[in-house]
Amino acid sequence: MKGYIEIDREYCKGCELCALFCPKGFIVVSDKLNANGYRVAACVKDGECSGCAICALVCPEVAIEVYRD
Amino acid sequence: MKKIYARPSSLKKAVFHYCPGCGHSVVHRIIAELIDEMNLRDVAVGIPPPGCAVFTYNYLDIDMAESAHGRGAAVATGLKRASPETFVFTYQGDGDLAAIGTAETIHAANRGENITAIFINNAVYGMTGGQMAPTTLSGQKTTTTPLGRDDRLEGYPLKMSEILALVRGSAYIERVAVSSPSNIKKAKKAIHKAFQAQLDGVGFSMVEILSPCPTNWKMSPAEAWKWIDDVMVKEFPLGVILDRTGVEDAG
Amino acid sequence: MTKVLMDGNSAIGEAAIRAGCQCYFGYPITPQNELTEYMAAHLGRKKGCTFIQAESELAAINMVFGASLAGVRVMTSSSSPGISLKQEGISYLAACELPAVIVNMSRGGPGLGSIAAAQSDYHQATRGGGHGDYRTIVLGPSSVQELADLTHKAFDLADKYKVPVMILGDGVLGQMMEPVEFKYEAPEKLPVREDALRGARGRPSRIVKTFTSNPASLEELNWSLFRRYEIIKRDEVAFDTFMIDDAKLVVVAFGIAARIARGAIKNARKEGLKVGMLRPITLWPFPAEAIKQLAKKKKYFLDIEMNMGQMLEDVKLSLNGSAEVSFYGRTGGVIPTPAELQRAISRVYYQKGLKGGK
Numbered sequence: 001m002k003g004y005i006e007i008d009r010e011y012c013k014g015c016e017l018c019a020l021f022c023p024k025g026f027i028v029v030s031d032k033l034n035a036n037g038y039r040v041a042a043c044v045k046d047g048e049c050s051g052c053a054i055c056a057l058v059c060p061e062v063a064i065e066v067y068r069d
Numbered sequence: 070m071k072k073i074y075a076r077p078s079s080l081k082k083a084v085f086h087y088c089p090g091c092g093h094s095v096v097h098r099i100i101a102e103l104i105d106e107m108n109l110r111d112v113a114v115g116i117p118p119p120g121c122a123v124f125t126y127n128y129l130d131i132d133m134a135e136s137a138h139g140r141g142a143a144v145a146t147g148l149k150r151a152s153p154e155t156f157v158f159t160y161q162g163d164g165d166l167a168a169i170g171t172a173e174t175i176h177a178a179n180r181g182e183n184i185t186a187i188f189i190n191n192a193v194y195g196m197t198g199g200q201m202a203p204t205t206l207s208g209q210k211t212t213t214t215p216l217g218r219d220d221r222l223e224g225y226p227l228k229m230s231e232i233l234a235l236v237r238g239s240a241y242i243e244r245v246a247v248s249s250p251s252n253i254k255k256a257k258k259a260i261h262k263a264f265q266a267q268l269d270g271v272g273f274s275m276v277e278i279l280s281p282c283p284t285n286w287k288m289s290p291a292e293a294w295k296w297i298d299d300v301m302v303k304e305f306p307l308g309v310i311l312d313r314t315g316v317e318d319a320g
Numbered sequence: 321m322t323k324v325l326m327d328g329n330s331a332i333g334e335a336a337i338r339a340g341c342q343c344y345f346g347y348p349i350t351p352q353n354e355l356t357e358y359m360a361a362h363l364g365r366k367k368g369c370t371f372i373q374a375e376s377e378l379a380a381i382n383m384v385f386g387a388s389l390a391g392v393r394v395m396t397s398s399s400s401p402g403i404s405l406k407q408e409g410i411s412y413l414a415a416c417e418l419p420a421v422i423v424n425m426s427r428g429g430p431g432l433g434s435i436a437a438a439q440s441d442y443h444q445a446t447r448g449g450g451h452g453d454y455r456t457i458v459l460g461p462s463s464v465q466e467l468a469d470l471t472h473k474a475f476d477l478a479d480k481y482k483v484p485v486m487i488l489g490d491g492v493l494g495q496m497m498e499p500v501e502f503k504y505e506a507p508e509k510l511p512v513r514e515d516a517l518r519g520a521r522g523r524p525s526r527i528v529k530t531f532t533s534n535p536a537s538l539e540e541l542n543w544s545l546f547r548r549y550e551i552i553k554r555d556e557v558a559f560d561t562f563m564i565d566d567a568k569l570v571v572v573a574f575g576i577a578a579r580i581a582r583g584a585i586k587n588a589r590k591e592g593l594k595v596g597m598l599r600p601i602t603l604w605p606f607p608a609e610a611i612k613q614l615a616k617k618k619k620y621f622l623d624i625e626m627n628m629g630q631m632l633e634d635v636k637l638s639l640n641g642s643a644e645v646s647f648y649g650r651t652g653g654v655i656p657t658p659a660e661l662q663r664a665i666s667r668v669y670y671q672k673g674l675k676g677g678k
Contacts, residue, residue: 003070013089015290021250038089054250056074060094061085066074112519114389119531126527132517134389134528137412140382143374147386147394148517150370151343155390155518173382176375 003051003068007041011063014038018055018064024048027055077101079110079130086124090290092191092280093121095247097128099257100160100187104131107264113156114148116141118165121196122189125160139170142177145184156267158185164194167203167229174233181238181272185263188229188275191282192301199285203227206304211285226304230277234311240272242311246279248297252307259309266314279305323499328464328489331500332397332423333358335471338502340510341421342392343370345383349402350435351491352425356397368509377402381409381422388418389528391516393475397423399491400441401432403449410484411450414545415530419478419513421471422456423487425494428653436653437491439575442630445488446604453542455549457485457556458603460574464498470601472504479513481552488603490626492576492655549605558601559610563589567596568674570614571665572635572645573624574600577656581624584661593669603631608638615643622668623647624661626654644672 005027007018012034018041019027026049030042041063043049051068076082080101085094104110110131117125119138126133136144141159149157159166166174166188177184193211194200200213204226208217230244241263245256256278263274279301281293288296326334333355336344344359356373364371370387374380380396387394398406403424413420426441428434445458457477459470467489474485512518517528532538562582564570573581578599588595598614600607615621615638623632623645632647639645648664650656656664669675 003073011084015089017090017290017294020291036084051070051073053074057250057253058095060087060089060091060098062076062080062094062098064074065072065076067070068073069070110519110525111521114517114519123529123531126525126529130520130525132520132526134416134517135530136385137382137408140379140385140409143379143382144386144389146372146379147343147345147383147388148390149386150372150383151387151390151392151394152512152516152518172375173379176379180372 001049003049005049005055006065008063009034009040011061012038012040013061014040017058021054021058024050077105079104081128081130083127088284090281090283090293092247095253096278101129103261103264109156116144116159118161120162122160139165140173142173146177146182149182149184158187160187163190163202163204167227175236178233178236178239178273183267183270185267186275188277189280190277191280193282193285195282195285230310233275238272239311240313241266241274243309244277244305244307246297246307248294271314323501325497326500327354327495327497328467329354329494330358331464331468332471334502335468336395337363338504338506339472339475340393340507341395343387343394345372345374345380345396347374347377347380349399351427351494352397352399377405381406384420385409385413388420389517391513395421399425399427400429407450411452412530413484414454416528417482419482420484421474421478422484425489425491427491434653437576437655438651438653439577439626440651442627445486454545455604457483459487460601460603461489462575462578464500467493468500468502481548490576553605556602557605557607559607560599560601562597564596566594568594569620569622569669570618571597571622571624574603577624577626580656580658581661583658584665587662588665595665606634611638615639619643620672621645625649627651
């Protein structure tokens with residue numbers, strides 16, 4: 001993978017925008033709840049991340065850190 | 070691999086109190102990024118409004134001072150005149166800037182005050198529960214226009230960017246939206262230009278930001294972001310409304 | 321120092337400049353325009369200083385808020401209807417503990433009223449005026465010299481206690497011309513106030529706010545303000561007495577009414593009436609204790625004001641039933657004459673049986 005992301009669950013509000021805008025379909029909304037009761041975003045198992053950082057660009061909560069080669 | 074994106078240092082480590090998908094969160098972040106990139110933390114004073122964004126000071130790690138509703142431009146004027154080396158910006162909603170604060174905003178622009186206004190236009194009064202704003206669209210249902218905004222009785226959506234562009238002291242006015250990755254990038258560029266206009270001392274600058282309010286629009290975040298691109302921009306077209314920054318005598 | 325002949329409004333302006341006022345924001349309104357124009361001519365041209373004729377009194381008080389945030393001495397002025405507009409801003413200044421000087425050259429009211437002098441804003445001035453539990457220091461000058469002296473003092477008091485300070489003048493004081501001596505020279509440039517908000521260089525970022533979602537913390541702010549007000553009440557009360565020692569009837573009056581009453585009292589004395597006057601100079605804090613002490617020996621008071629009886633309530637509260645107080649007032653901009661006040665004094669004096677003996 002060219003990149004990977006870390007989603008801080010406690011900042012996530014389950015708005016689903018990262019999942020909507022990710023060009024690789026690498027992010028989905030999971031069934032896991034955080035302490036505030038939101039269904040948090042998570043990376044797809046066996047998925048591809050290009051490190052484009054569009055998810056971090058749209059994430060209103062600044063919950064995502066992005067790493068790239 | 071190296072980290073290519075992380076929380077800007079001017080953004081405090083706090084979970085935003087804003088609703089999921091709210092535009093304030095995105096705008097706070099890009100302002101914080103610009104404060105970092107343009108080295109403004111030491112000299113900036115931000116003036117948040119009454120409204121959902123009254124708590125901006127819980128997030129932006131700069132000096133901040135609340136203003137009375139609508140008076141941000143006047144407070145910014147007094148501060149900037151008393152301390153011209155301070156970087157002063159207001160952060161105002163559509164009621165704050167375009168209803169109760171119309172006079173103060175127009176006259177601050179008219180005097181060419183070297184301040185920047187960040188104008189969050191979400192076509193509704195958010196904090197108070199979704200009443201009509203000056204920028205509410207024709208036919209839009211809000212809690213004080215339950216049958217939809219009737220232009221003949223309730224007036225038309227007010228286009229503050231266009232109005233302020235007519236004022237001689239205005240130096241830079243752009244309308245953007247935080248509704249998609251490309252629009253967010255453009256929004257950040259616009260705020261950068263507006264901030265630069267203040268640093269260059271050319272006059273009043275404003276960025277009007279079409280911003281989603283999923284809760285009061287009664288939409289999901291994704292629907293709200295889409296509504297801006299599909300519907301709102303037709304009434305409030307995006308783009309540079311005025312750019313006098315290259316001109317010598319900008320009022 | 322030489323004396324110059326000056327109108328009251330201009331004297332306020334000159335005194336403010338000599339007190340180191342750096343910013344003035346105002347709006348034209350009769351009868352205080354000479355002050356706004358004086359600041360335009362003299363402050364506006366001073367290096368590093370700012371004069372703005374704002375778009376409204378409302379905008380002006382908010383510009384004052386901004387300049388005070390930046391840590392400089394700042395003033396605004398208006399007259400009654402414009403002062404009503406400023407009440408929101410004054411409440412915010414008080415809540416944020418920001419110093420500022422506000423000048424009210426009051427006129428007849430309510431409504432648009434008249435452009436002639438009145439004292440009908442006493443309650444508004446001394447009870448905070450805007451929403452919320454707060455007070456501002458209120459000074460009541462009664463001559464052009466006192467306008468100059470108290471303007472200078474107002475800036476010091478505002479900075480000392482971090483409160484807004486109001487100078488409650490009126491249209492007559494503002495426009496009359498008297499010799500005045502300015503006892504202070506303008507400073508080179510005052511240092512920026514320590515708690516100024518100019519950017520978080522070298523320190524943690526600072527927040528100035530009035531909103532809280534925690535009522536208990538707001539209550540604590542109110543308590544903290546009122547503790548400060550107790551100190552102001554203890555240390556800053558000022559009043560004047562005139563012919564009071566053997567007086568059987570004590571006139572209580574402030575501002576221009578006190579000036580006119582002085583003439584009336586002198587004439588009444590010539591007729592053999594033993595009249596004196598206590599003139600509050602600080603209207604807030606009110607010289608309640610002084611009146612209370614006076615009432616141990618003096619049992620008859622006459623409150624004379626150019627309103628429908630506002631300071632009268634403070635006199636009654638101070639007396640707390642220990643003496644009688646009568647009232648004589650004109651309002652709407654009508655100015656009583658010395659002869660008229662002398663008649664009022666005589667009437668009360670005789671009605672209360674103060675002539676001869678007792």
